[in-house]
Amino acid sequence: MDLRVLEYFLMAAEEGSITHASELLHVSQPTVSRQLIELEKELGKTLFTRTHKNVSLTQEGLLFRETAREILALYQKAMRENTGAETLAGDIYLGMGETGSVVFLMEQIAVFRERHPGVHFHLISExxxxxxxDIEKGLLDVGFIMRKANPLTFEILEMGLRETWGLLVPEGHPLENATSVTGKQLRREKLILPENSFFQSELLRYLGAGAQERVGATYNLIYNAFPLAKASRELIVCLGYPGERQGGLIFIPFANGKDAYASLIWKKRPVQNPALAAFLEHIGHTVSE
Structure with a gap:
């Protein structure tokens, strides 16, 4: 297998178009198209779903993209070692939720990029x-989450960061001056919960009987829920810090101190791409200090 074909494959996957990929690669479109067809024959797999103008990865294509990235990353690492090059370059696809703990991660990314400006981070909110x-599918390299992950599937780095479950309450709400709230105090309140199924089941148990019927909406990205909370006077259940204010809403923690802890997770594999390996080493060293 020619390494150039892997570059053709990855570029076409990223651009969603063989024509655009060929333009960026400075290779004729028929050549790229032919090489990709030959690659599929060699692997015995259909990597792309093709339409008149665009291409998209099949499930087999998604899995092969992960392999292609690893092969090219290993080749690039070997070339750097052979030439004595010290420049680290590459792409890191990072998934994260919208939480206050992300600030620490962004600070560390900034420090890392000062040392390795050739590394490009793709920040994906999910x-x-x-x-x-998406980590299991190979769409993301690493994730920053506020819940437990399966240690059989993922490598897990505990970040030592804690946030508390509670409510974002509109200004002027009867609870706005409370220092904490219990499930009993919320029996008549309409609620907006996170879309995450793991969190929902835990939170509904805490909120007690009938809580499910009081959930008027769920959110994936919390900032999109702010206008609804203000308009409807419903309460957003989320992670935060006592006394924090966001978008005209006041955070009040649950009375029992229900907490969540941040973790960095990535897929178990024998070899990571060099950029990701270097970043994980940086984060691990920082956390352990």
Whole structure:
């Protein structure tokens, strides 16, 4: 298998178009198209679903993309070692939720990029369910989540960061001056819950009987729920810090101190791409200090 064909494959997958890929690669479109067809024959798999103008990866294509990235990353690492090059470059696809703990991660990315400006981060906002799924599919390299992950599937780095479950309450609401709230106090309140199924089941148990019927909406990205909370006077159940204010809403923790802890997770595999391996080493060293 020619390594150039892997580059053709990855570029076409990223662009969603063989024509665009060929333009960026400075290779004729028929050549790229022919090489990709030969690659599929060699592997005995259909990697692309083709339409008149676009292409998209099949399930087998998604899995092969992960393999192609690893092969090219290993080749690039070997070339750097052979030439004595010290420049680290590559792409890291990072999935994360919208939580306050992300600030620490962004600070560490900034420090890392000062040392390795050739590494490009793709920041993808998703909930923890989707992050876990997309890491398994190879769509993400690493995820930052506020829940437990399966240690049989993922490598897990505990970040030592804690957030508390509670409510975002509109200003002027009767609960706005409370220092904490119990499930009993919320029996008549309409609620907006996170879309994440793992969190929902835990939170509904805490909120007690009838809570499910009081859930008027769920959210994936919390900032999109702010206008609804203000308009409807419903309460957003989320993670936060006591006294925090977001978008005109006040965070009040649950009375029992129900907490969540941040983790960085990535797929178990013998070899990581060099950029990701270096970033994980940086984060691990920082957390252990």
């Amino acid at each position: 909930n923890a369910d989707r992050i876990c799924e």
